[in-house]
Amino acid sequence: MRCHARPYRTGLHFGRNCRNRQLEKPIVLPCVIRSKETTVQRNSEFTTYFNTWVATELGYQGAPLEPESPILEMGLLDSLQIMQLITALEEREGLSIPLEEVVEENFQTPAAVNAMVTRIKAQP
Incomplete structure (x- = not known):
């Protein structure tokens, strides 16, 4: 049986072996992986919302705004x-x-507003 690449906690020290599996518990490491595509999609969705808000609240009738x-x-x-x-x-x-x-x-830009909102939402 192969060992997992994930570190395991055994007592007070960390190890990568699979011995004494009954005593070992996997360590769960929180991580967020965001791809550029996800960021682009998020910017696009926010820009659509922002364009709608600008048109309804400010009466802006110009060309649709881009993220930048x-x-x-x-x-x-x-x-x-x-x-x-x-x-x-x-x-x-x-x-x-x-x-x-x-x-x-x-x-400065819809993308900057979106980045601010994303940053605030990520705070605990």
Whole structure:
């Protein structure tokens, strides 16, 4: 029988052998593997939501925004509209955006807003 490549805990030390399997318990290591494709898909989904929000809340009728569209440079959001967006994101995602995250670089593009939301959701 082959040993598993996963480390096992035996007493107070760690080993990779399969002896005394009755006494060994596998160590569960939490890890998140995110592929670039998943990130692209997440950005695309968020950009679709963002385009809908901009059209309904701000009355924007221009071309659909891309994940890297410079929304602040376009003059699309001012400080009041950023606060409206934060409220909408908090309701949609079920989270609270800390005041420290409300900085210009987090609202430069739809992808930056999405990255901020993803980062906040990942925090314990």
